[in-house]
Amino acid sequence: xxxxxxxxxxxxxxxxxxxxxxxxxxxxxxxxxxxxxxxxxxxxxxxxxxxxxxxxxxxxxxxxxxxxxxxxxxxxxxxxxxxxxxxxxxxxxxxxxxxxxxxxxxxxxxxxxxxxxxxxxxxxxxxxxxxxxxxxxxxxxxxxxxxxxxxxxxxxxxxxxxxxxxxxxxxxxxxxxxxxxxxxxxxxxxxxxxxxxxxxxxxxxxxxxxxxxxxxxxxxxxxxxxxxxxxxxxxxxxxxxxxxxxxxxxxxxxxxxxxxxxxxxxxxxxxxxxxxxxxxxxxxxxxxxxxxxxxxxxxxxxxxxxxxxxxxxxxxxxxxxxxx
Amino acid sequence: xxxxxxxxxxxxxxxxxxxxxxxxxxxxxxxxxxxxxxxxxxxxxxxxxxxxxxxxxxxxxxxxxxxxxxxxxxxxxxxxxxxxxxxxxxxxxxxxxxxxxxxxxxxxxxxxxxxxxxxxxxxxxxxxxxxxxxxxxxxxxxxxxxxxxxxxxxxxxxxxxxxxxxxxxxxxxxxxxxxxxxxxxxxxxxxxxxxxxxxxxxxxxxxxxxxxxxxxxxxxxxxxxxxxxxxxxxxxxxxxxxxxxxxxxxxxxxxxxxxxxxxxxxxxxxxxxxxxxxxxxxxxxxxxxxxxxxxxxxxxxxxxxxxxxxxxxxxxxxxxxxxxxxxxxxxxxxxxxxxxxxxxxxxxxxxxxxxxxxxxxxxxxxxxxxxxxxxxxxxxxxxxxxxxxxxxxxxxxx
Ligand SMILES: Cc1ncc(C[n+]2csc(CCOP(=O)(O)OP(=O)(O)O)c2C)c(N)n1
Ligand SMILES: [Mg+2]
Numbered sequence: 001x002x003x004x005x006x007x008x009x010x011x012x013x014x015x016x017x018x019x020x021x022x023x024x025x026x027x028x029x030x031x032x033x034x035x036x037x038x039x040x041x042x043x044x045x046x047x048x049x050x051x052x053x054x055x056x057x058x059x060x061x062x063x064x065x066x067x068x069x070x071x072x073x074x075x076x077x078x079x080x081x082x083x084x085x086x087x088x089x090x091x092x093x094x095x096x097x098x099x100x101x102x103x104x105x106x107x108x109x110x111x112x113x114x115x116x117x118x119x120x121x122x123x124x125x126x127x128x129x130x131x132x133x134x135x136x137x138x139x140x141x142x143x144x145x146x147x148x149x150x151x152x153x154x155x156x157x158x159x160x161x162x163x164x165x166x167x168x169x170x171x172x173x174x175x176x177x178x179x180x181x182x183x184x185x186x187x188x189x190x191x192x193x194x195x196x197x198x199x200x201x202x203x204x205x206x207x208x209x210x211x212x213x214x215x216x217x218x219x220x221x222x223x224x225x226x227x228x229x230x231x232x233x234x235x236x237x238x239x240x241x242x243x244x245x246x247x248x249x250x251x252x253x254x255x256x257x258x259x260x261x262x263x264x265x266x267x268x269x270x271x272x273x274x275x276x277x278x279x280x281x282x283x284x285x286x287x288x289x290x291x292x293x294x295x296x297x298x299x300x301x302x303x304x305x306x307x308x309x310x311x312x313x314x315x316x317x318x319x320x321x322x323x324x
Numbered sequence: 325x326x327x328x329x330x331x332x333x334x335x336x337x338x339x340x341x342x343x344x345x346x347x348x349x350x351x352x353x354x355x356x357x358x359x360x361x362x363x364x365x366x367x368x369x370x371x372x373x374x375x376x377x378x379x380x381x382x383x384x385x386x387x388x389x390x391x392x393x394x395x396x397x398x399x400x401x402x403x404x405x406x407x408x409x410x411x412x413x414x415x416x417x418x419x420x421x422x423x424x425x426x427x428x429x430x431x432x433x434x435x436x437x438x439x440x441x442x443x444x445x446x447x448x449x450x451x452x453x454x455x456x457x458x459x460x461x462x463x464x465x466x467x468x469x470x471x472x473x474x475x476x477x478x479x480x481x482x483x484x485x486x487x488x489x490x491x492x493x494x495x496x497x498x499x500x501x502x503x504x505x506x507x508x509x510x511x512x513x514x515x516x517x518x519x520x521x522x523x524x525x526x527x528x529x530x531x532x533x534x535x536x537x538x539x540x541x542x543x544x545x546x547x548x549x550x551x552x553x554x555x556x557x558x559x560x561x562x563x564x565x566x567x568x569x570x571x572x573x574x575x576x577x578x579x580x581x582x583x584x585x586x587x588x589x590x591x592x593x594x595x596x597x598x599x600x601x602x603x604x605x606x607x608x609x610x611x612x613x614x615x616x617x618x619x620x621x622x623x624x625x626x627x628x629x630x631x632x633x634x635x636x637x638x639x640x641x642x643x644x645x646x647x648x649x650x651x652x653x654x655x656x657x658x659x660x661x662x663x664x665x666x667x668x669x670x671x672x673x674x675x676x677x678x679x680x681x682x683x684x685x686x687x688x689x690x691x692x693x694x695x696x697x698x699x700x701x702x703x704x705x706x707x708x709x710x711x712x713x714x715x716x717x718x719x720x721x722x
Contacts, residue, residue, distance in 0.1 A: 034549035034622040057519035057555050058486060058547050086485060089521060124406040126468030128484035266696060295700045297689050301406075302457035302465030302679050305717040306704060312713040 009151035028080030084119035099142030118174035156191030173212035194241030202232035220314035287324035364642025413610030416636035420583030444477020452673030460676030490526035516547020536594030565602035577605030
């Protein structure tokens with residue numbers, strides 16, 4: 001089986017799906033002739049032509065608005081937003097249009113677009129190349145939100161996202177774009193949306209993460225193991241739909257939960273997870289649900305090590321939750 | 325200036341109501357304004373409105389800008405700074421435009437106009453501290469390199485999102501007009517930025533409100549890998565002004581004197597209540613988009629060649645030499661001086677502590693930190709005390 005990094009897996013998924021389905025088109029800034037600033041669409045325009053792999057003018061609202069029109073007319077557009085930090089000019093199209101088309105038209109006009117966008121910090125990108133805005137979209141009914149942590153899931157989830165009947169925002173963990181490598185099957189396979197992965201089984205505490213932070217969670221769980229703490233790690237993979245059964249099953253078993261995310265704490269998805277866990281697992285809980293997150297500040301440049309909720313801080317939260 | 329409107333707009337019932345798009349038409353309507361040719365000679369009939377002393381001073385600024393950009397790119401390659409984005413080949417657009425303004429005029433930059441901040445007094449050392457993101461940085465390493473701020477020189481804080489500064493400049497112009505101030509802001513942006521909604525909204529608002537503002541589009545031919553010909557089908561950026569109801573001018577952006585003169589005229593008109601101007605400064609991005617970009621993947625080296633002959637600095641150098649204002653020895657001395665200036669600043673900038681204290685992360689989020697910021701600061705400090713790896717960037721790389 002070929003070994004790929006996340007960028008290659010994304011590229012492979014796009015190629016596989018474009019070969020299979022002529023309705024799939026790719027559009028975005030610099031995605032065509034150049035193949036994207038991260039090279040995720042490299043070679044696609046050469047294979048599928050400029051009609052299906054479109055270099056757009058520099059306007060995110062334009063990218064998503066036209067993708068919506070294509071989807072309404074029956075295509076399966078995959079739009080790239082160059083950095084998640086630059087998705088906001090398209091916010092109106094995403095939140096007021098794409099997310100609501102199905103509902104407001106009584107199902108007559110579904111709008112199944114996929115929006116791929118690199119997100120997250122740890123690459124010295126400062127305020128505007130580091131953000132993790134998933135919660136903004138999770139607060140919008142009608143959108144699905146998917147965040148792979150590695151190459152296998154990236155390909156299988158992206159194929160599911162493109163085929164999904166609803167709009168999907170596909171956040172790609174750019175911090176591990178090249179660092180996360182693994183075996184990726186050739187051809188097509190689907191990782192279903194809405195299924196978390198238990199990547200490490202354990203009995204004492206449930207550690208919940210996604211995307212780039214899953215790697216930190218795994219590292220923290222490994223260090224906890226060395227201290228004799230048995231941690232179960234859940235990689236959510238898809239935040240909407242959410243695998244609520246996997247979460248409740250795990251927390252009812254362990255009685256403790258720690259949630260990790262890069263985004264600021266206030267109204268981050270950790271808040272929702274914490275609420276869900278206490279609503280559904282209250283009688284099993286031995287300690288409050290802990291959140292290890294980015295802080296309620298813009299994402300920093302120099303202090304990004306301090307800002308990111310990496311393994312050392314996660315480990316501290318694991319210990320504190322265990323000794324509560 | 326009153327907009328004359330025909331009392332009886334013509335009406336017709338045939339197909340002649342439509343206007344065809346005709347290629348080439350606007351190139352003729354918007355000829356390139358140039359004062360000094362590529363050999364440093366004044367164009368026939370042209371006059372040098374700029375004073376000789378100022379010209380020499382601007383030459384020095386351009387030499388400094390170029391030398392700094394080259395040095396900082398090397399610094400990035402050496403891993404001493406994380407990122408750099410400069411204006412190699414585009415110097416005349418920045419220094420020429422800013423020199424034509426008044427000191428009170430606000431500058432709304434994109435991310436290549438560091439030279440504008442220097443002209444307004446930003447010390448090189450302070451700029452470089454921003455590149456290092458260290459404790460000497462005015463914003464304490466919060467932003468990426470090349471995202472400087474310099475309020476004493478009315479140089480507004482740089483952000484990465486494209487074109488947001490365009491509407492902001494219109495607002496500042498409006499505010500100045502309301503308060504009766506003689507202040508004409510300038511917004512810098514690129515050719516790619518003309519696709520962004522803030523460009524269109526900004527021009528429309530400015531024309532509707534008839535505010536005194538200058539839009540300076542550095543058309544450097546590229547938006548990362550996207551050539552300007554794929555960004556817009558318009559043959560000029562200047563013509564876009566007409567649709568919004570304002571004056572547009574296409575200027576040789578590698579001709580310092582033309583940029584200076586056109587900007588000065590635009591400022592005079594704005595200050596006289598004649599509204600905004602869109603200046604298209606035609607130039608070329610000689611290097612990659614930034615240090616993160618390798619243009620070889622999308623741009624054959626040959627396309628850059630013709631632009632080497634149009635170098636904006638050489639052009640002024642020739643002009644100055646022809647007028648007896650600069651000789652070889654003088655030029656060499658000036659360049660040595662500039663190199664030394666950069667070297668000294670670099671040494672000073674690198675001497676600051678590498679990080680501002682963690683408090684700086686939680687400050688200025690609001691005028692006063694809220695309980696969340698206060699609690700989280702305490703939490704971070706406790707975490708750092710318990711495990712030094714929390715603050716160690718080495719552990720970031722997998
Ligand atoms: C809203 C937004 N989308 C995308 C980007 C990524 N990006 C940074 S610079 C750039 C190209 C800008 O081109 P242009 O306006 O011509 O300016 P230049 O870099 O040539 O000076 C792009 C697409 C961004 N910064 N902001
Ligand atoms: Mg450009």
